[in-house]
Structures are given as structure tokens and as C-alpha cells.
Amino acid sequence: MLSALLNNIVTWFSKTFLIASFLPVLAFTFMNGFLAYLFFDAWREWCDQNLIHSSGAGQLAFLTSVLVIALVLISYLVSSISNFLRQIMEGNWFDWLVHIFAPAQEKRLANLEQKIIDAVKTQDELSDDLQRLASSILNEKSQKYKKSELYVGDEQLERSIDRLQRMRSQNQLLDIKSLDHALTRFSQLIAIYNINASASAKRPLFRCHTQLHDLMNFGMEQATLEYVRLTNILNSSFGTYLAPTRMGNIANSIQAYTERRYRCNLNSIVSNLLWCIQQNSQGNTALQDAKTQLDFLILSSYLTGLWTLIWLCVLGVFHSSVWFIAIALGGPVITYCWYLAASEQYRAFNDVLSTSLDIYRFDLLKALRMPIPVDVQEERLIWGQLDKLADTEGGERINFRYENPSK
Amino acid sequence: MKTRANRINAIDRRRKILRIRAGLSFYYMQFLRHVFVRLLIVIYVAMVFIYAAFGTKSGLHWPNASRQFYRAARDLPINTRISEIDVKRPTIVFTSQFWNVPDFEHEMKGLYTTTNVKALSEIDPATLSAEPKIHGTTIAIPLGTNRLLQRFLNAGSKVIVCDSSKTCTLTPNIVEAIYCDSSTPSLCYVAIDTTSDSKDIAALKKDNLQIIPVNF
Numbered sequence: 001m002l003s004a005l006l007n008n009i010v011t012w013f014s015k016t017f018l019i020a021s022f023l024p025v026l027a028f029t030f031m032n033g034f035l036a037y038l039f040f041d042a043w044r045e046w047c048d049q050n051l052i053h054s055s056g057a058g059q060l061a062f063l064t065s066v067l068v069i070a071l072v073l074i075s076y077l078v079s080s081i082s083n084f085l086r087q088i089m090e091g092n093w094f095d096w097l098v099h100i101f102a103p104a105q106e107k108r109l110a111n112l113e114q115k116i117i118d119a120v121k122t123q124d125e126l127s128d129d130l131q132r133l134a135s136s137i138l139n140e141k142s143q144k145y146k147k148s149e150l151y152v153g154d155e156q157l158e159r160s161i162d163r164l165q166r167m168r169s170q171n172q173l174l175d176i177k178s179l180d181h182a183l184t185r186f187s188q189l190i191a192i193y194n195i196n197a198s199a200s201a202k203r204p205l206f207r208c209h210t211q212l213h214d215l216m217n218f219g220m221e222q223a224t225l226e227y228v229r230l231t232n233i234l235n236s237s238f239g240t241y242l243a244p245t246r247m248g249n250i251a252n253s254i255q256a257y258t259e260r261r262y263r264c265n266l267n268s269i270v271s272n273l274l275w276c277i278q279q280n281s282q283g284n285t286a287l288q289d290a291k292t293q294l295d296f297l298i299l300s301s302y303l304t305g306l307w308t309l310i311w312l313c314v315l316g317v318f319h320s321s322v323w324f325i326a327i328a329l330g331g332p333v334i335t336y337c338w339y340l341a342a343s344e345q346y347r348a349f350n351d352v353l354s355t356s357l358d359i360y361r362f363d364l365l366k367a368l369r370m371p372i373p374v375d376v377q378e379e380r381l382i383w384g385q386l387d388k389l390a391d392t393e394g395g396e397r398i399n400f401r402y403e404n405p406s407k
Numbered sequence: 408m409k410t411r412a413n414r415i416n417a418i419d420r421r422r423k424i425l426r427i428r429a430g431l432s433f434y435y436m437q438f439l440r441h442v443f444v445r446l447l448i449v450i451y452v453a454m455v456f457i458y459a460a461f462g463t464k465s466g467l468h469w470p471n472a473s474r475q476f477y478r479a480a481r482d483l484p485i486n487t488r489i490s491e492i493d494v495k496r497p498t499i500v501f502t503s504q505f506w507n508v509p510d511f512e513h514e515m516k517g518l519y520t521t522t523n524v525k526a527l528s529e530i531d532p533a534t535l536s537a538e539p540k541i542h543g544t545t546i547a548i549p550l551g552t553n554r555l556l557q558r559f560l561n562a563g564s565k566v567i568v569c570d571s572s573k574t575c576t577l578t579p580n581i582v583e584a585i586y587c588d589s590s591t592p593s594l595c596y597v598a599i600d601t602t603s604d605s606k607d608i609a610a611l612k613k614d615n616l617q618i619i620p621v622n623f
Contacts, residue, residue, distance in 0.1 A: 104444045325455060
């Protein structure tokens with residue numbers, strides 16, 4: 001009966017509504033009913049009589065229908081306030097609350113920036129070290145006097161190189177101090193010994209030189225990639241303004257992206273852009289799917305939080321300390337996990353939206369009868385002007401010459 | 408490379424501005440950046456444990472400690488064979504999670520009390536025995552398959568025993584225990600204390616004895 005009704009609902013309502021609103025509400029209702037079944041005798045007896053061991057098919061059908069209709073109504077209510085719920089997660093709070101929580105996000109930003117600076121410094125230092133290594137080798141070759149050929153190996157240098165190679169194989173960032181130390185030791189050694197002295201050393205100096213050179217090149221490459229990776233994270237995690245929540249900062253990043261790339265105010269053109277995306281079924285599907293998943297995760301997070309709150313009150317009033325502790329600790333953790341998943345999905349959604357902007361922005365300009373820019377500079381001017389279309393600052397209005405589509 | 412250098416300069420500039428702005432509220436800002444959110448989490452967890460320990464009626468306990476036992480519906484003498492009419496299911500609404508309540512059918516029904524249990528006292532299934540423990544002189548009288556007697560006769564009931572010639576004991580005898588075998592329908596026997604009255608002993612030694620209950 002339930003499956004037949006659910007099948008009908010699938011055909012009646014959109015996929016977005018079902019996944020983003022109905023499913024979380026259904027799961028929330030089930031979880032509450034299940035816990036109530038475990039804890040309350042009266043409810044358990046009622047469920048046993050009317051749902052589990054129900055003798056009359058008619059009664060079961062009636063109860064299921066009532067339940068599903070109630071769930072659909074709640075889902076509609078929830079879907080209508082989903083924007084409001086998302087905005088709360090994005091940190092659209094009272095100013096005093098924003099001022100209290102924003103510094104914690106600023107710390108995350110500062111940590112990320114510090115890592116970027118470290119990566120750049122590492123790259124610079126490695127570049128200097130490489131030059132030092134090259135000059136020490138050149139210096140060694142230019143020296144006329146004969147150096148000792150009796151190099152028997154140096155434990156200190158070899159240990160440093162081994163440690164660095166271990167770091168490389170474990171995919172760790174190379175330690176600049178160790179590298180510096182190895183290089184200094186190598187310079188000291190080639191001042192005494194001939195670099196080509198092979199004698200009885202297990203690892204001759206020329207081999208140490210090759211290993212050090214390789215390690216430095218690897219370190220340079222690693223630092224460059226680390227810089228790129230961290231910059232990507234920074235660009236997708238923070239916008240121009242600091243929001244008090246992780247999700248808020250990710251949400252701000254898309255606005256910063258469009259501003260940085262095209263000097264375009266996304267907020268003012270987003271609904272027009274969506275219209276253009278809807279003209280292409282593939283683009284529309286990708287965007288809708290990303291949005292549906294985002295709404296699903298956000299609503300799941302809220303409903304888990306609500307579930308936690310309800311059962312904290314119930315278990316707090318009635319006495320069951322073990323369950324109280326389990327839900328008081330487990331509930332917020334699960335809620336936060338949903339929130340983290342929603343934040344990551346927001347990043348994915350931003351990716352889809354930014355890609356859509358990159359692809360459909362000329363369609364949007366065409367739809368607005370705007371001229372297609374010949375280069376990026378011109379495009380930036382157009383978006384800037386378009387954003388100021390409604391401004392009357394200084395008593396002047398922006399003028400545009402419309403493109404005739406028939407041409 | 409230039410972009411990267413610009414970015415680093417911008418970060419440094421922003422940090423300097425932040426430091427200047429911080430001024431007197433430096434420590435407050437540091438508190439908000441590093442401590443505040445963690446402090447909120449610690450306070451929440453501490454409150455949860457404090458409330459669980461002292462705010463709720465039962466305090467901290469593990470599931471076994473919250474086991475809810477059936478209670479005796481009446482005074483149950485030793486060797487009472489437990490049936491539905493002898494016990495009351497726990498009635499506290501919330502904590503009677505069904506896994507905390509003993510499974511009556513499997514853990515209690517048909518077992519025997521090993522001590523005298525007062526009315527409304529809890530009955531721990533672990534204290535029940537599979538066999539009655541009878542002391543002193545008793546005789547076992549078959550009840551046959553009389554379901555009514557099987558159901559209501561129990562340890563502590565008073566009965567009069569009659570033989571086939573309708574000769575009965577003069578004083579009521581106390582039932583020590585009622586024992587039923589595992590056959591279907593089960594055959595039950597009543598164990599009666601024969602030390603009550605010496606005049607009745609002769610009557611109790613006859614065959615084809617029948618039980619007439621005086622009170623249950």
C-alpha cells in the first residue's frame with residue numbers, strides 16, 4: 001500500500017521536491033516514530049495493533065494515506081522555507097552574532113593563508129638552495145688545488161638525505177631545515193673532498209649531489225603544486241567578505257569568483273542566467289541536481305538538529321540518562337556531519353554555477369540584446385555597466401545600444 | 408609570480424591592519440578566534456553530563472541497572488509456580504523500554520519462587536527455579552488434566568483431600584507446590600504437607616485421591 005502510494009507521489013511531484021523535501025521529512029518522521037516506539041508503551045501498543053499486526057487492510061490503507069498526506073503537507077511547508085533555512089546556515093544572522101562568530105572563520109582563513117605563504121617561502125628558499133648547490137659545484141670545479149680522494153662517506157649527510165627521501169615517499173612536504181642542513185653539510189664536504197672521489201664510500205659525493213639536486217627539484221615542484229592546491233581551496237572556501245559560518249564563506253566565494261573574473265555582480269544577474277541555463281536541458285539538469293542535493297543535505301542537517309532537540313527535551317523530562325547522553329552527544333555530531341556534507345555540496349554547486357556562468361554568459365548577453373564583447377576587458381566593462389543600469393548616481397544614467405538579433 | 412607576490416603583500420597588509428584595529432580589544436579578538444567556539448562545545452558537553460548525572464531522577468546508570476522487574480500481585484509463598492495472575496507488569500510509562508522488562512513467557516512463566524515474595528515486591532527472574540524445592544513430608548496427588556485447578560491451585564492454597572469413598576481429611580491441607588510435567592496436555596501433581604494432622608495421614612495414604620480446593 002505504502003509503496004503504491006509512494007509511486008503515485010513520485011509521478012505527482014517533481015524529483016527535486018521528493019529528494020530535497022519529502023525524503024528528509026519521511027526519514028525524520030520515521031526516526032521519531034521509531035524512538036517513540038522504543039520508549040512509550042502506549043505508542044508501541046497502538047503501532048502494534050494498527051500498523052504492524054493490523055488485521056483490516058482498509059484501516060491500514062486509511063492510516064497510511066493520512067500519514068502520507070501529512071508528510072506531503074509538511075514537506076511543502078519545509079520546501080517553502082528552504083531558502084530561509086539556507087540563509088541561516090550561510091550566516092545571515094544579527095550583526096552582534098556575526099561579530100562573535102566571524103573571528104573563528106578568520107582564524108581558518110589566516111591558517112590557510114599562512115600555509116600559502118609557507119609554500120611560497122619554501123619555493124623561494126629552494127630556488128636559493130638550488131643556486132647555492134650549483135655555485136658550490138662550480139666553485140669546486142674552478143679550484144686548482146688537488147683535493148682529497150679519500151672520501152669514505154658521511155653518516156650525517158646520508159641520514160639527512162634518507163630522511164628527506166622518506167618524506168618524499170610518504171608524500172609529506174619536504175622539510176626545508178633538513179634540506180638546508182644537508183646542503184650545508186654537502187658544501188662542507190666538497191670543500192675538502194673531490195666530488196668524483198669514488199674510493200670506498202658506499203654513497204659517493206657525486207651521488208649525494210644527484211640525490212640532493214633531485215630532492216630540491218621535487219621540493220620546488222611540490223611547493224608549487226601545494227601553492228596551487230591551497231590557492232584553489234582558498235578561492236573556493238572564502239569570498240571577499242567574511243561570513244560567520246563555513247557555508248556562508250563558501251557561498252560568498254562564487255560572488256568573489258565572478259567579480260574577480262568578469263567584474264560581474266552575480267546576484268543581479270543570477271535569475272536571468274538561470275533562465276538561459278534552462279534553455280539547455282543538460283546544463284539545467286546538472287544545476288538542478290546539484291541544488292537538489294544541496295537542499296537535501298541542508299534539510300537533513302536541520303531535521304537531525306530538530307530531532308536531537310525534541311529527544312533531548314523528552315529524555316530530559318523523563319528519566320533515562322544513558323539515552324539522554326547518547327542523543328545529546330550523538331545528535332549534534334550527526335547534525336554537524338550533515339552540515340559539513342552540505343558545505344562541501346555547496347562548493348560543488350558553486351562549481352556547477354560558475355561553469356554555467358562561463359558557458360552561458362554570452363547567451364545571457366544575447367538574450368538581453370547586449371553586444372557581445374570582443375575581449376575580456378570589454379566584457380568586464382559591459383558587466384560593470386549592466387550592474388549600474390539602475391544607478392542614478394550623479395544624475396546620469398548608463399546608456400546601452402541594443403543589438404538587433406536579425407542582423 | 409607577480410600575482411603571488413601581490414597576494415602575499417595583500418595578506419601581510421591585511422594582518423597589519425587587523426593588528427592595529429585590534430588595539431585594546433586584542434585579547435578579546437584572540438579569545439573569539441581561538442577559544443570561543445571550543446569553549447561553547449566544552450560547556451555544552453559539561454552541561455549534558457551534569458544534567459544527566461544530577462538533573463534526571465535516575466542519575467547516571469547503564470541499561471542493566473534500569474531493568475524493570477515484574478511485581479508480585481499478591482503474597483507469593485515459596486514454591487509458587489508463576490503464572491500471569493500472580494504478577495503485574497511494570498507500569499512506569501517511560502522507562503518500561505521493552506528490552507528492560509523480562510520476557511515473561513520465557514523467563515518467568517512456570518518457574519518457582521525460591522523465597523517468600525511479598526505483594527508488590529519485584530521478582531527477579533534470576534531468583535526463580537525450574538523445580539520446586541520441597542522440604543518435610545509430602546505426598547504428590549495427581550490433578551489430572553483439570554485445567555481450572557491447574558490454573559488456580561498454587562503453593563499456599565488450602566485443599567481437602569477425599570478418597571473414592573468420599574472420606575475426606577478433617578483439616579484443610581496446605582499445598583506445598585504444584586508440579587506439571589512437560590507433556591501436552593500437561594499432567595500436574597499437587598504436593599501436600601502430610602504433617603498437619605495425624606488423623607488424616609491414614610486417609611491420605613489411600614488411592615484415587617481427589618482434591619477439593621478450600622481457598623486459593
